[in-house]
């Protein structure tokens with residue numbers, strides 16, 4: 001079909017309104033600068049939305065600008081850096097369709113032409129206003145006879161061009177829409193990459209959050225095979241708002257829900273979701289994964305991943321990432337604080353005084369200096385606790401099922417029993433492997449010293465709760481701190497545990513990793529992994545998937561193929577690529593016992609049939625054309 005594409009300039013091809021930028025330049029040294037700029041922006045918006053006549057808006061702004069011809073090179077320099085992101089990444093479209101592209105703008109040719117000429121749009125297809133200068137070069141007005149200086153000038157301008165074919169207008173403002181309303185253009189695309197104007201969006205045939213979406217709808221050549229705004233991300237469990245910002249800024253469509261969802265609700269919700277973000281409460285079960293036909297990635301915004309069926313996810317081609325270190329320090333600081341609070345009996349003294357009892361006593365109050373700390377699980381958290389506790393004067397013992405290098409003066413114990421026998425305080429930091437269920441039961445509690453303390457900030461199921469209760473009630477243990485429970489609620493509210501009401505027992509609601517710092521760090525770490533995978537195919541640090549680190553390619557196509565790891569499958573894939581005469585510029589393969597992940601970079605236009613053929617390869621789990 002013969003089509004013509006009519007682009008607006010300000011806030012469409014560029015991220016800004018050029019006259020606002022000019023104002024920033026010309027008013028740089030004025031004390032009332034902020035106020036004048038605000039006023040100019042207000043007038044710009046009134047003009048764009050059609051609330052005052054365009055000529056009036058232009059006249060008022062030019063007067064306030066106080067600009068000179070010499071300001072224009074700086075304006076052009078700044079505009080070059082402010083081309084809309086998806087316009088820059090789709091330069092190829094402008095090159096290939098140059099003959100069909102027009103710019104109709106109420107801006108000024110003096111700055112539009114130098115910018116769009118770099119996108120292959122020649123001067124003769126730019127329709128815009130021109131400035132009027134006085135003899136000293138001051139900008140004193142504009143050519144008022146130009147159609148584009150007048151109210152609804154875009155309509156008259158487009159009419160006068162008398163173009164053939166289907167005319168599609170792409171712009172952010174109501175003044176772009178009116179060309180469609182007047183029946184001269186056939187379609188209006190409200191362009192919202194830089195600004196969302198309700199009035200334009202309400203009337204649009206399509207809302208297009210970026211050029212990728214526009215090109216996708218029209219099946220035109222584009223940088224991304226699938227626009228990012230079509231990728232839906234669901235973030236559960238109150239993840240830090242920065243995660244939402246990071247992912248939305250990259251162009252994805254993100255929905256936030258503050259709590260976790262039970263299986264049945266998640267099964268419904270996940271049907272159209274491509275990326276799921278969770279913390280420790282959401283169970284990603286086989287049933288959920290079966291319903292998640294579009295799911296590509298699960299991001300665990302925490303350390304633990306046993307809430308996700310990792311094996312099943314891998315078999316479904318769903319990659320899982322977590323944040324292995326972001327909250328390590330937060331857990332360690334809480335553990336240290338609790339060791340001190342327990343050994344000084346701070347909580348009993350505090351609750352007494354809340355009840356009006358003054359009980360100044362040194363009974364059951366000891367320093368941590370010189371005491372034995374036993375760390376079970378000498379991983380990221382265990383090791384960091386070892387260093388800090390030793391710095392505070394404790395003697396550190398540790399036990400781990402794996403061989404672990406002792407840090408500082410820590411002493412390795414050959415068995416859990418040895419560690420329990422020797423410790424004044426035992427702190428649990430084992431991973432969330434189901435084999436660790438009831439690792440500390442009645443027998444182990446009695447292997448601990450009488451009058452010692454237990455801290456559990458790992459997982460609730462690691463400690464047998466009735467046995468712990470009995471050990472505290474009998475006085476065998478002098479105190480404990482518990483942050484995690486075998487059953488935890490999905491959202492904040494009522495909670496019951498058999499441990500409530502016991503003396504010198506600190507209970508916290510799974511907040512070991514809940515600090516501003518940790519959550520902020522996770523909100524960068526996990527979205528970066530998600531974006532790397534979606535944008536480039538990289539699976540570095542995935543917890544359930546063959547790891548591949550990839551360079552981003554320019555001027556190439558990238559195919560991602562996830563398949564069951566069966567003999568001959570790679571040969572089959574490459575036979576298909578050869579049959580379609582594809583030139584492979586790079587191929588990366590990583591496999592584990594079940595799954596193979598191969599990425600192929602190709603250097604030329606491809607026949608769409610090759611995609612069908614690759615998808616049809618037996619044992620294919622997922623296939624994606626990245627760009």
Ligand SMILES: NC(=O)c1ccc[n+]([C@@H]2O[C@H](COP(=O)([O-])OP(=O)(O)OC[C@H]3O[C@@H](n4cnc5c(N)ncnc54)[C@H](O)[C@@H]3O)[C@@H](O)[C@H]2O)c1
Pocket residue numbers: 303304324327328331376377378379380381382399400401402429430431432433436439457458459483484510511512513514
């Ligand atoms: N309370 C919270 O908010 C919070 C925050 C972060 C992490 N965690 C939990 O803390 C735990 C530790 O986290 P990490 O980052 O240090 O994990 P990690 O994987 O780095 O370390 C765990 C260590 O435990 C060892 N281990 C496993 N089973 C063991 C056993 N039976 N006996 C002895 N050693 C054993 C492993 O070999 C490993 O060295 C995890 O369970 C994690 O989910 C809780």
Ligand SMILES: O=C(O)CC[C@@H](O)C(=O)O
Pocket residue numbers: 279280281301302303304305327513514
């Ligand atoms: O913050 C959470 O929801 C979980 C914290 C912790 O248990 C983890 O696994 O990182």
